[in-house]
Amino acid sequence: MIIDCHGHFTTVPTHFRNWRAKQVEFADDPVNAPKVADAYVSDDEIREGIENGQLKLQQERGSDLTLFSPIAGLMSHHLGNERTSLEWASVSNDLVYRVTQMYPDNFAPVGMLPQSPHAPPKNSIPELRRMVEELGFVGVNVNPDPTGGYWTGKPFTEREWYPLFEAMCELDVPGMVHVAASCNPNFHGTGAHYLNADTSVFMQILQSDLFRDFPTLRLIIPHGGGAVPYHWGRYRGMSLEMMNRPLEGLLDNIFFDTCVYHHPGVELLTNVVPTTNVLFGSEMIGAVRGRDPDTGHYFDDTKRYVDACEALTDEDRFRIYEGNARRVYPRLDARLKAQGL
Amino acid sequence: MIIDCHGHFTTVPTHFRNWRAKQVEFADDPVNAPKVADAYVSDDEIREGIENGQLKLQQERGSDLTLFSPIAGLMSHHLGNERTSLEWASVSNDLVYRVTQMYPDNFAPVGMLPQSPHAPPKNSIPELRRMVEELGFVGVNVNPDPTGGYWTGKPFTEREWYPLFEAMCELDVPGMVHVAASCNPNFHGTGAHYLNADTSVFMQILQSDLFRDFPTLRLIIPHGGGAVPYHWGRYRGMSLEMMNRPLEGLLDNIFFDTCVYHHPGVELLTNVVPTTNVLFGSEMIGAVRGRDPDTGHYFDDTKRYVDACEALTDEDRFRIYEGNARRVYPRLDARLKAQGL
Numbered sequence: 001m002i003i004d005c006h007g008h009f010t011t012v013p014t015h016f017r018n019w020r021a022k023q024v025e026f027a028d029d030p031v032n033a034p035k036v037a038d039a040y041v042s043d044d045e046i047r048e049g050i051e052n053g054q055l056k057l058q059q060e061r062g063s064d065l066t067l068f069s070p071i072a073g074l075m076s077h078h079l080g081n082e083r084t085s086l087e088w089a090s091v092s093n094d095l096v097y098r099v100t101q102m103y104p105d106n107f108a109p110v111g112m113l114p115q116s117p118h119a120p121p122k123n124s125i126p127e128l129r130r131m132v133e134e135l136g137f138v139g140v141n142v143n144p145d146p147t148g149g150y151w152t153g154k155p156f157t158e159r160e161w162y163p164l165f166e167a168m169c170e171l172d173v174p175g176m177v178h179v180a181a182s183c184n185p186n187f188h189g190t191g192a193h194y195l196n197a198d199t200s201v202f203m204q205i206l207q208s209d210l211f212r213d214f215p216t217l218r219l220i221i222p223h224g225g226g227a228v229p230y231h232w233g234r235y236r237g238m239s240l241e242m243m244n245r246p247l248e249g250l251l252d253n254i255f256f257d258t259c260v261y262h263h264p265g266v267e268l269l270t271n272v273v274p275t276t277n278v279l280f281g282s283e284m285i286g287a288v289r290g291r292d293p294d295t296g297h298y299f300d301d302t303k304r305y306v307d308a309c310e311a312l313t314d315e316d317r318f319r320i321y322e323g324n325a326r327r328v329y330p331r332l333d334a335r336l337k338a339q340g341l
Numbered sequence: 342m343i344i345d346c347h348g349h350f351t352t353v354p355t356h357f358r359n360w361r362a363k364q365v366e367f368a369d370d371p372v373n374a375p376k377v378a379d380a381y382v383s384d385d386e387i388r389e390g391i392e393n394g395q396l397k398l399q400q401e402r403g404s405d406l407t408l409f410s411p412i413a414g415l416m417s418h419h420l421g422n423e424r425t426s427l428e429w430a431s432v433s434n435d436l437v438y439r440v441t442q443m444y445p446d447n448f449a450p451v452g453m454l455p456q457s458p459h460a461p462p463k464n465s466i467p468e469l470r471r472m473v474e475e476l477g478f479v480g481v482n483v484n485p486d487p488t489g490g491y492w493t494g495k496p497f498t499e500r501e502w503y504p505l506f507e508a509m510c511e512l513d514v515p516g517m518v519h520v521a522a523s524c525n526p527n528f529h530g531t532g533a534h535y536l537n538a539d540t541s542v543f544m545q546i547l548q549s550d551l552f553r554d555f556p557t558l559r560l561i562i563p564h565g566g567g568a569v570p571y572h573w574g575r576y577r578g579m580s581l582e583m584m585n586r587p588l589e590g591l592l593d594n595i596f597f598d599t600c601v602y603h604h605p606g607v608e609l610l611t612n613v614v615p616t617t618n619v620l621f622g623s624e625m626i627g628a629v630r631g632r633d634p635d636t637g638h639y640f641d642d643t644k645r646y647v648d649a650c651e652a653l654t655d656e657d658r659f660r661i662y663e664g665n666a667r668r669v670y671p672r673l674d675a676r677l678k679a680q681g682l
Contacts, residue, residue: 144527150491151527186485186492191544191579195568196537203532227536227568233603237629237640238532262574268609288578299578 001341002303003325003332004058006176006222006257006281007066007107009096011049016041016095020074020088027080039091046099053285055106061301063282067325067332069110069141070096073189075180078148082116082123089114089127097135105339108332110139110176113164115146117153122163132171138331139220140168142175144201149184149193156201157208165214174218174255174328177201190287198226202254206239211253218253218328220279224260224269232272248274255328257281258302258320261288266305275316279324280306342682343644344666344673345399347517347563347598347622348407348448350437352390357382357436361415361429368421380432387440394626396447402642404623408666408673410451410482411437414530416521419489423457423464430455430468438476446680449673451480451517454505456487458494463504473512479672480561481509483516485542490525490534497542498549506555515559515596515669518542531628539567543595547580552594559594559669561620565601565610573613589615596669598622599643599661602629607646616657620665621647 019039026033058066070092077085093111100109111131113124131137142164144156154160156177168175182193198221211217221228228235232247239247256273259281260266270278281302288299297304306312306320326333360380367374399407411433418426434452441450452472454465472478483505485497495501497518509516523534539562552558562569569576573588580588597614600622601607611619622643629640638645647653647661667674 150493151525152491153527155527184492186494186496186545187541188544188548191547191576192537192541195540195572196533199536199540199568200528200533203529204527206532207529224571227540227571230565230568230571230606230609231536231601231603233601233606233633233640234629235532236633237602237631240634241629241631260572260574261578262572262613264609264613265571265574268571268605272603272605288575288582290578290582292574292577293581299574 001065002063002321003280004063004066004282005220005279005325006259006283007054007068008071008283008286009049009068009099010071010285011053012071012095013041013045013049017074023084023088024076024080027084036087036091041095043102046102050099050103055103057284058106061282061303063280063303065105066107067110067139067329068096068099068107070112072141072178073181075112075141075143076148077115077143077146077180078117078183082114082119085116085119086114086127093127093131093135093137097137108335109135109137110141111137112141113143115143117147121161124164125167128164128167128171128173132173132331136331136335137173138329138335139174139176141178143179144177144197145179148180149182149187155204157204157210162213165217169214169216172216172330174220176220176222178222194223194287195226198223199228202226202228202235205250205254206235206247207242211250215252218255220255220257220328222257222259222281222283224258224265225256225273229256229269229272251277255279255324258306259283259300260305261299261302263305263308266302267309270306270309270312270316270320275312275319276324278320279328280321342406343404343662344621345404345407345623346561346620346666347600347624348395348409349412349624349627350390350409350440351412351626352394353412353436354382354386354390358415364425364429365417365420368425377428377432382436384443387443391440391444396444398625399447402623402644404621404644406446407448408451408480408670409437409440409448410517411453413482413519414522416453416482416484417489418456418484418487418521419458419524421457423455423460426457426460427455427468434468434472434476434478438478449676450476450478451482452478453482454484456484458487462502465505466508469505469508469512469514473514473672477672477676478514479670479676480515480517482519484520485518485538486520489521490523490528496545498545498551503554506558510555510557513557513671515561517561517563519563535564535628536567539564540569543567543569543576546591546595547576547588548583552591556593559596561596561598561669563598563600563622563624565599565606566597566614570597570610570613592618596620596665599647600624600641601646602640602643604646604649607643608650611647611650611653611657611661616653616660617665619661620669621662
């Protein structure tokens with residue numbers, strides 16, 4: 001089967017986005033704030049978003065299952081306050097849960113956390129436990145920059161993050177390191193902030209002993225790892241010089257998706273990074289929605305690029321499309337087995 | 342001939358670095374500040390740094406000429422104040438000038454600007470004019486984030502930058518978009534901030550009409566363009582969707598160097614980006630100084646990677662190694678012609 005490890009519910013109805021805008025607007029004015037009940041999205045609206053969107057493209061492109069999470073850009077942990085983040089995470093995760101209940105063969109749930117610039121990461125643990133233990137989520141998106149592009153918080157490898165990582169290890173859920181919208185005009189969201197975050201966190205980890213402290217923590221660096229595989233030689237050299245250890249030691253714990261929107265990029269990724277560490281992902285429907293005028297195909301139809309990598313063996317393809325996802329997300333594997341898959 | 346478009350004088354004597362540290366320490370205490378005369382580096386010290394460093398490696402690796410500029414990390418425009426930046430730029434540019442006077446066949450001068458977070462970019466124009474008109478500099482490094490990794494200034498495409506770009510066009514010198522050290526613990530300098538800046542500024546330009554306003558402005562995005570060529574499909578798609586124009590329109594004005602420290606990265610770069618827009622660069626001696634234990638060769642010996650790109654024609658190689666540099670840096674071409682080259 002073909003598992004897409006990276007999809008967001010970007011096709012929510014407009015009123016749901018408007019509710020969030022209003023919630024943020026009235027963050028400090030609870031009397032006038034919108035009620036949680038008003039964030040309700042009907043089954044019909046879910047069907048409209050999914051069946052005309054991600055499900056349709058999934059079927060057209062020939063993938064089977066998407067790890068599905070709330071819209072990354074809309075997580076916007078920098079907006080509002082800790083209370084609104086808690087409420088928004090809960091509402092968003094519940095909505096994703098409903099999608100995966102309605103389409104259990106096509107979508108498995110991945111959650112967002114109620115992070116906030118002024119809240120320690122450990123405050124996200126109750127929602128993490130709820131989504132995993134009560135709703136059966138198989139993974140979680142962790143935002144390494146809740147400040148929305150100003151990066152005034154602490155690096156991802158600092159001790160304040162450790163309680164969250166402990167909980168992720170205990171629950172055996174991997175984290176996708178995924179920022180939200182950028183409020184810094186220097187960084188376009190999907191064109192810069194996303195890729196910069198991938199690169200920056202990888203480098204933070206390279207400089208740290210994070211996986212000595214958490215040998216079972218597993219992190220997916222999305223968007224093909226930002227700039228990392230393209231600069232694999234730079235990082236190999238820096239790891240040897242700065243840390244006196246080979247970069248490859250990180251590969252027990254770090255994985256990259258294939259959200260790279262042209263064949264040469266995916267070919268480099270699968271050439272440079274061992275195929276044990278590459279998970280198929282497309283991020284559709286997301287950052288780039290159009291078709292390549294040269295080929296007529298969607299830019300984000302990343303399966304085409306993987307299929308065209310001639311050096312890959314059948315075993316490599318199995319790993320990228322299915323095997324690695326089952327290994328990195330044990331709760332996904334258990335869910336699939338329970339479905340007889 | 343083989344022109345390396347990207348080299349910094351990283352082998353300055355320790356007392357020169359110490360002078361800068363002291364200058365910053367006493368930025369607001371002019372009575373106790375170190376004197377400019379004390380920043381003097383002797384000819385012998387220059388010889389020691391250059392002949393055991395960049396010149397030796399140049400000869401070992403078979404390149405002929407390096408476009409040589411002050412240490413990027415040490416530009417640190419976020420430190421001190423506008424006065425110290427002015428002084429440091431002048432001292433640093435003068436030192437680079439002396440290197441190129443002592444070794445005119447091996448090094449051509451590229452300057453740094455006296456940028457400062459609280460100074461408008463136009464305040465850098467007098468030093469730009471001095472280095473180009475009086476000292477014969479052929480290019481300039483422009484720091485898109487003088488705040489040192491907090492990115493609290495305005496995007497590179499905002500009007501406040503325009504007077505500087507006007508001067509660069511008038512003087513016919515290209516700019517390498519190159520940040521300095523990072524004081525943000527989230528961003529390692531050479532492992533994240535450099536690459537992020539390359540990516541971010543490219544995206545700022547993609548979203549802008551900068552080259553409609555400055556059709557003759559030429560910018561080099563170093564470090565192989567950050568994440569850009571690896572994500573070329575993403576940017577092609579975004580340019581079509583957001584700006585309704587092909588990405589390739591930027592290629593009259595934007596160029597990438599080959600500072601990518603492994604063969605697959607350089608192969609992708611030269612495959613994806615037209616060879617009219619790729620300039621040989623190594624950044625030696627810089628971010629990665631060690632040898633690849635798998636090959637025994639230096640990671641930053643980027644000529645090996647270019648040489649190994651089998652798809653390149655002789656014409657492509659001429660462009661990458663010489664032709665593009667002469668075209669992008671007309672003052673370099675004039676200098677070489679004056680030398681009979």
